[in-house]
Amino acid sequence: MGQMTDLAAVLIVRNEARCLARCLASVKHWVDKVVVVDTGSTDGTVSIALAAGAQVHHLAWPDDFAAARNYALECADAAWNLIIDADEWIEQGGAALRAFCEGGERLGRLCVISHDDTDPSSPQEVRSWITRLIPRGARFTGRIHEQVDSTLPRHDLPVLIGHDGYLTAQRIGKQSRNLPLLLAELAAHPDDAYIQFQLGKDAESYGQHVQACEWYAKALASTPRAPWRHDLVVRHLHCLGQTGRLDEALQLAEAEIPDYAASPDLFFVLGNLCLDSAMIDPTHAISHWIPRAIKAWQTCLAIGERPDLEGSVTGRGSHLAQHNLQTLQDGLASVS
Structure with a gap:
């Protein structure tokens, strides 16, 4: 060369x-x-x-x-x-x-x-x-x-x-290294939404969903219109669901749809939230929550893959959404 x-x-x-x-x-x-x-x-x-x-x-x-x-x-x-x-x-x-x-x-x-x-x-x-x-x-x-x-x-x-x-296997050795550096960076820049976002990701990666939600909420409150905001919103929705804060997650999803109407990731997680809601609200499962979950995953397929979106997960616009739809439809058929 x-x-x-x-x-x-x-x-x-x-x-x-x-x-x-x-x-x-x-x-x-x-x-x-x-x-x-x-x-x-x-x-x-x-x-x-x-x-x-x-x-x-x-x-x-x-x-x-x-x-x-x-x-x-x-x-x-x-x-x-x-x-x-x-x-x-x-x-x-x-x-x-x-x-x-x-x-x-x-x-x-x-x-x-x-x-x-x-x-x-x-x-x-x-x-x-x-x-x-x-x-x-x-x-x-x-x-x-x-x-x-x-x-x-x-x-x-x-x-x-x-x-x-x-x-x-690789992540185990990084926790003791990364967290002190993140906290030191935050101490130097306490209002930095990107560092707050990274602290949330660090907590999420170790299954600390409550703590992740706290960091994501702080980042979301002050984040600029940065490309990584998409990843932040979707991760926050997922962690809210994992901590049982379904109403809060659903409200956030609805508020963010206008900005991310072409995000299969947002609609994929929305479908998961609706299915979780059906489990804790069986009275309205068939009439409300399951149709919403189906519509969300169908929207994923209509949008297709969006590899250009920051934090996009492969398959949420294709096989992962199709799998969720098929599994749910098979479950409904078995009890009908």
Whole structure:
């Protein structure tokens, strides 16, 4: 590859021997170099990186993801930088990276598909659009869930990044690390709705639905019209349902439908809330709640998949909604 628009894959790592080789193999055909900053690995991470041809640098962990990312960017010293984590890999669309770099200064958002088994009975693939392709000089801010601090325009690329860091086996070791950083960030920025949202997600991922609702409510009360608001609303609805606050959840869903009338995720969760309501209000189940649930899931199918929506879950506009409809209809047939 030519060096006029040299492109580096840039990683910060620590004890990633489980998955690092997969990541590096997925990026090597699309970049000019790979720069790895190790923050104190005690397993085979460094050896794996070196064997894959990566440049390896070392940094004592600064308790600040943005600081570590910015150090790695300095080490890379590239015209363009693909930011990727060791528990991620390019699934599709790698060729679009180079083409984007030749189109002038801007920021590229990639679709990260996170495999999530928080609910073992219903594993999910959650899609997030994250700024990951950045030009020289762009830098990060934030101790955790760091963001690119830039006024450059952001464009979505047809690049899919797989991510398995939210699987239970990987998530267990992150709670003691993430929560203190989130709370420290909140202490520094007490009115930051994005940090409140991330605290809610952290609580939800460990089944702490009551606490998640508290954080989501705070974030929703002050959140800007940001792309992640869709994810916030849908997650809040789900957690309200999980804590039995069905009336509050249904009111919120109705209030948000005008903004998210084309969201299969919102209608999917609305269908679940209506079915839960039928269970606790059997008198009105057949006449009201079940028809509402059916209508909500049919709306999901009419809308179809919306991978462009932040936090959209694969299948809510297709097979997951169809499964719920079929299961409910089979149940109704068996008692008729």
